[in-house]
Amino acid sequence: MLLRAFATVGSLTAVSRVLGFIRDILMAAALGTGPVADAFFVAFRFPNLFRRLFAEGAFNAAFVPLFATRLERDGKAAAKAFAEQALAALTAAVLLLTALCLLAMPWLMQVIAPGFTDDPEQFALAVELTRIAFPYLLAMALVALLSGVLNALYRYAAAAAAPILLNLFFIAAIILVLPHFRDAPGQVLAWTVCLAGLGQLLLLLWAAKRAGMALRMPRPRLTLEIRRLWRLMLPGVASAGAMQFNLLVGTMIATLQAGAVSYLYYADRLYQLPLGIIGIGIGVVLLPELARKLRAGRDDEAHSSLNRALEFSLLLTLPATAALLVAPFPIISVLFERGAFDAEAARLTAWALAAFAIGLPAYVLVKVLQPPFFAREDTVTPLRFALASVAANLILSLLLFFTIGFVGIALATALSSWLNVLLLAGRLRRRGFLHFDARLRRRLPRSLAAALAMALALILLQPLLADLFAGGEIERILALALLVMAGGGLYFLLAFALRAVEPADFRAAFRRKTTSGDGDQSRNENRPRKA
Known part of the structure; x- marks a missing residue:
């Protein structure tokens, strides 16, 4: 069941990531690594940070175990009622957050991109593009909830396919729309982000309706169940999103060096391919798998699922890590070196990719080792470890940036992720939740x-x-x-x-x-x- 579900999520994610590469190749040729590119990547990363926290982290970590409990204990009707309560509460909270961020964007931009303040035109462009793209967050929050519902029902295809739409929207915009608006490439791409979010939401609404989960939007109420959801979710924002916070910290520091945001962005996109297919795919499948087995009292099966997740994820991650470490220069050059993306940009991006690759197994292992906590409704323990990882990343990023430049940011992200892995694995072993079976010890x-x-x-x-x-x-x-x-x-x-x-x-x-x-x-x- 685990391998088959992962094959569904992984194959669709692979399609999305391949289309993402086509998107990035086209984007690199159109924007290069100049000030407009840096402004757009900051604008996209800010709402995208929240998307990753909601879709891949905090919300699923809190919602899926609670929804799975209702499903196993009380049946589908009770689970649906809980999902509708969560939908109303989440929509109200994200609408408020979106409104506040749009109003405060000039001040927020000084925090997330301090290097842009030296160039008033770039700063104003980054604020404008972020305001255009930010409503993407609301669509992604609702997509996250619908994805959690479908995943808990063991229906993974629609949620895994949704990101494909984002890349198709981008490819269409770059090929068909951008040639007619060459003076406003950033604005075209920012509007594309917003429209792509709406497309993904419509796809998930259709899939949920087909699964018998056509959710209504009741009046938001702070019930006991919703209070419990928020209590689990708030610490999960940091624990499930430590890597995303690390990337945001890296972006903030990178704005101090011209072109560094773009170098890190393109390197990030490349190592995100194996991370997305393997780590996120395994994490998405493993959480409902563990939650439902633990709720049904099948602890031995839950331990077996965790061992198989570790075995299979490392089987696929280790060769990807080796390839990115020993051959980053030809990979980056062939994929991106054309148009406005020159040989020097390819060389610098390759250095960032090699540094990121050091942490690739750690990024994947974090996605595998957090679900055992979340499935037991424990989001506080991973929070403590995530905060330690973020603190280490911040200190290392500052030290290494002023020593070896932007490559130090990528290296700091890798090292801090390994710290997170060690802390998670150590605590799981002490609690008896992690023990390697004979098959894993033999095969790894x-x-x-x-x-x-x-x-x-x-x-x-x-x-x-x-x-x-x-x-x-x-x-x-x-x-x-x-x-x-x-x-x-x-x-x-x-x-x-x-x-x-x-x-x-x-x-x-x-x-x-x-x-x-x-x-x-x-x-x-x-x-x-x-x-």
């Missing part, structure tokens, strides 16, 4: 050995492809394709040879899917249990 070192062998092969292969990388567009794309296919092929060949993964694992998952089907499985799982 084999995955690491295969990844190290792949890294060595990529180092040796790059000089052999140097002429292709120095050629025209087609030759460069071909060289990168050969590098990726050779590395990925070698890794999985070694993984199977070393028995880090077994073909039977995948055969079992697909055989289950064929026999039961997604729809049938969802309906069986959603049928209320009698007490």
Whole structure:
């Protein structure tokens, strides 16, 4: 069940991230790394920070276990009533937050982008673009709630597909609209963000209605259940969003160096591909999986699910980490070096990517290790560890930025994420919630050995492809394709040879899917249990 659900979320997320790369390639060619690009990326990151907190963090961490409890204990009707109460409360709170932020944006911009204050035109543009894009937050908050409902019902496809719409909106805007508004590229992209949010919300409303969860909007009331939701959610804002706070801190400091925001943005987009497919995908699936099993008293199955999540996420994360560490320059150059994005921008972005990659396993592990706390309705413990991570990131970012420049911001993000992992894993082990089973202890070192062998092969292969990388567009794309296919092929060949993964694992998952089907499985799982 876990692997099959992850395959659904991961494959749709992969489509979204590939389209995101196309979007970023087009955006890099159109905007480059100049002041307009920096202003737009700050404008997009600010509401996007809240989106990630709501959609991937605090709200799901609080809402899904409570909704799953209603579903398992009281049935679908009671769960739906709770979701409607949460919908009303969340809408009222986010509307208030949006109004306050729009009014206070000039003052907020001085905090989130202090480097822009030296350039009044860039500062005014950043304020304007952020105000245009900020209503995206309201749409994403509602998408988060609907996603939580669908995920708890084991219906993952629509929520995982929603980000695809964002990238399609961007691609259409850059190709079809931007050529007619060349004097206002930032405004075109900011309006695109807002419209894409509305499109995603409509998709999730349709999917919820199909799942029998056409939610009404009652009058907001601060009931006991909603108070409990907020109590769980508020500490979860920091605990589930530590990495996002770290990125925001990095953006603030990066505005002190020209072009640094853009270098970090493009590097962030690239390492977000494996993080989104693996880490976020596993986290989205694992939380309702653990919550429902723990509510049903199936603790052994919950521990097994956590071990399989660790095993499978590291199986896929380790080769991605190795590739980004040893081959960042050809990857960035082929993907982005064209138009306004020159060779120097590619070189600097590649350094940031390598630094971010050091923390890639940690970013993924945080997504796997937080759900065991959230499933037990404990958002306070991860909060303490997240605050420690944020404090470490802030101190390290400042120290390293003034030592090695913007690359230090990426390195600080990586190191502080590893601190978060160590704290989470240590506490889970002491509570008896984390113990590696024999299969994980056997397979993990084999995955690491295969990844190290792949890294060595990529180092040796790059000089052999140097002429292709120095050629025209087609030759460069071909060289990168050969590098990726050779590395990925070698890794999985070694993984199977070393028995880090077994073909039977995948055969079992697909055989289950064929026999039961997604729809049938969802309906069986959603049928209320009698007490």
